[in-house]
Amino acid sequence: MSLAGEIVTYVLAAAFLSAAAAKFLGAKKVGQNLDKMGISNRLRWGLGGAEVAGVVLLLIPSLTFVGAVGFVVLMVGAAGQHMRIRDYAGTLPAMALLALCLWVAVESLPAFIAFVS
Numbered sequence: 544m545s546l547a548g549e550i551v552t553y554v555l556a557a558a559f560l561s562a563a564a565a566k567f568l569g570a571k572k573v574g575q576n577l578d579k580m581g582i583s584n585r586l587r588w589g590l591g592g593a594e595v596a597g598v599v600l601l602l603i604p605s606l607t608f609v610g611a612v613g614f615v616v617l618m619v620g621a622a623g624q625h626m627r628i629r630d631y632a633g634t635l636p637a638m639a640l641l642a643l644c645l646w647v648a649v650e651s652l653p654a655f656i657a658f659v660s
Contacts, residue, residue, distance in 0.1 A: 544607070548650035551643055552611075556601045558640065559594045559614065566591035576633065580624045593617065601647075608655035611648035618644060 544552070565573045566587050577587055597617070600610030618641035625633040 544604075544650045544654060548647060552601055552607060552647050552651075555611075555614065555640070555643055555647060556598045559601075560598050563591040563594035563598070566594070576630065579628050579630070582624075590617075604651075605654055605658035607651035608648055611644045611651060614644040615641060615648060 562573075566577075582590070593613070594617070597610045597613045600606045600613065603610075618637050622634050622637040622641060625631070625637055
């Protein structure tokens with residue numbers, strides 16, 4: 544992976560780790576958005592756990608691809624939920640993270656192929 548890819552990977556890891564912390568610590572704004580979306584506290588904890596697992600995968604070079612693809616799926620769902628509740632200001636960051644995760648997935652694919660071969 545290129546240096547730019549590694550830097551973006553670490554930035555994504557920090558972003559998703561902070562998002563998970565906000566869910567676990569019950570940040571007011573995050574709670575309000577998830578409540579509008581109809582997401583229960585149990586699912587809130589599940590999303591936070593998925594984000595932590597994804598961060599771990601992102602930081603293991605041979606499994607970065609798996610973590611990035613997982614975050615692509617998560618961000619498609621997040622963008623869809625923001626659009627569903629007409630929170631277009633929240634859709635833009637989700638789409639930006641989606642694009643960065645997709646780029647990291649493409650960058651890390653050769654390392655993953657070498658790992659599974």
